[in-house]
Amino acid sequence: MAKDAALSLYLHVPFCSLKCSYCDFNSYAKLDDLVPDFVDALCTELALWAPIVRGRPVETVFFGGGTPSLLPLPHIERIMATLRDHYALANGAEITLEANPGTADRDYFAGILAAGVNRLSIGFQSLHDDELAALDRIHSAAEAVQCYRWARDAGFGRINVDLIYGLPGQPMASWQDTVERAIELAPDHVSAYALTVEDGTKLAYDVEHGTVPPPDGDLQAEMYEWAGGRLSEAGYDQYEISNWSQPGEECRHNLVYWLNGEWLALGPGAHSHWGGHRFADVYSPRQYIRLVATTAEEPPSPDASPATVLAAMKQVTFVDPQPASLQMADTAILALRLNAGLDLAAFERRFGRRFEDVYAEPLAETLEMGLLERANGRLRLTDRGRYLANEVFVRLLPD
Ligand code: SF4
Known part of the structure; x- marks a missing residue:
């Protein structure tokens, strides 16, 4: 980003x-x-x-x-x-x-x-x-x-x-x-x-x-x-x-x-998406208060890599690095929840790969099942697809 x-x-x-x-x-x-x-x-x-x-x-x-x-x-x-x-x-x-x-x-x-x-x-x-x-x-x-x-x-x-x-x-x-x-x-x-x-x-x-x-x-x-x-x-x-x-x-x-953008989520149990990672602060409010104070004693360097920053943020107790395959799947699944659907050109700009190439097989299958439709450079759930959205989403997730 x-x-x-x-x-x-x-x-x-x-x-x-x-x-x-x-x-x-x-x-x-x-x-x-x-x-x-x-x-x-x-x-x-x-x-x-x-x-x-x-x-x-x-x-x-x-x-x-x-x-x-x-x-x-x-x-x-x-x-x-x-x-x-x-x-x-x-x-x-x-x-x-x-x-x-x-x-x-x-x-x-x-x-x-x-x-x-x-x-x-x-x-x-x-x-x-x-x-x-x-x-x-x-x-x-x-x-x-x-x-x-x-x-x-x-x-x-x-x-x-x-x-x-x-x-x-x-x-x-x-x-x-x-x-x-x-x-x-x-x-x-x-x-x-x-x-x-x-x-x-x-x-x-x-x-x-x-x-x-x-x-x-x-x-x-x-x-x-x-x-x-x-x-x-x-x-x-x-x-x-x-x-x-x-x-x-x-x-x-x-x-x-x-749109699978970046946000920082602060406070007990809050989940963030930043620097190629999903991560969360500790759930317990008492531990949160204590661990934020510990981080403040030795704050991360502003120029450190995201992984180093997260290691130094003691209140962050869950870290899940996001490989490209997962980022692509998340971007597609989240955008398909929107009525506007997935902007195929934006997907290619973001990941350097065409959605149609990455997901050729599930795309063909879900179009055939009448769950997805294409229009104006976008891919959207059909009315039927809206009820059966999980059928589409599960096919996009990496193995
Ligand atoms: S317990 Fe609190 S957070 Fe949960 S639904 Fe009720 S008001 Fe909302």
Whole structure:
């Protein structure tokens, strides 16, 4: 990647008020005492990376979690000041913060907007109280709507709402009502994900013990199809398998992931893609705080190779070098999740090889199966391919 290529930053805030039943993210309830030390460590980690990526304009920043809106305003202000002091924030950089209803009010939103956050992603999940309670969400449907209104009142122009479908016992009509009520609020962006049962969650335990029914895949497919049609009718463009936006309101940060760009992810358990490696910080917030301090005692040389830098970053405890075969597969698979598909000329520019040559056999097979189509120099999933995307992806992975 060129030394002046754009860079994105992901900042992981690992705190939540309560653990939701379905959640396997690296997030923890009742660790509030750690917040000040965590913010110190995050600012230190930002400062440690800055000389290594100096000169690269930061186009997007994403505060994810966890629940970043649990961080009191002075902490957000301090992190934003650290970003400005140490990085070349691009003009018009997109700075998103994930907020959960029940943790933020109008004054908070006005404060973070003034600090430089300019996009919000609000976790609605459902607009039915019984479903929210079953997910162990901390808020009601009315609080979710109130949270959205406070954000708008405070002046936020770009807002995403997150929804989940296929909840245990959720009838189609209830999902349709959630989508309709979300559309009425006119968010700029909607993300809708199927509920999945992740190992180690309370939901997995309940499903295993028969107290909660497992999600119904057929019903989830119908819900997905219905939501796609309704959102498109309401003026939203689907640009990724699970994401819709009003024209021009795509999430620029997530597009960096889907275009297999480079980003640094800071904070406990956050996963980065930089310097030909995927790598992650240690999951435990306490160890993260300790290991960032250890790195600060002997910071890496800014001119060292990526592998040497990663070895010196003691908080980085997982490193996976990416051979070209994997980078090509990742680039193709991630781009195929986008409606725009894979730009074949861009693929050749990036890797010096034609996609058609590298993947001749799987390409012929998936075109024949009607899962992929070519148009205007791009390769895209067909409607059928969207439902059977894994059939395509598995054929592109290296052995
Ligand atoms: S608020 Fe989000 S990160 Fe926190 S427990 Fe719930 S789903 Fe997980």
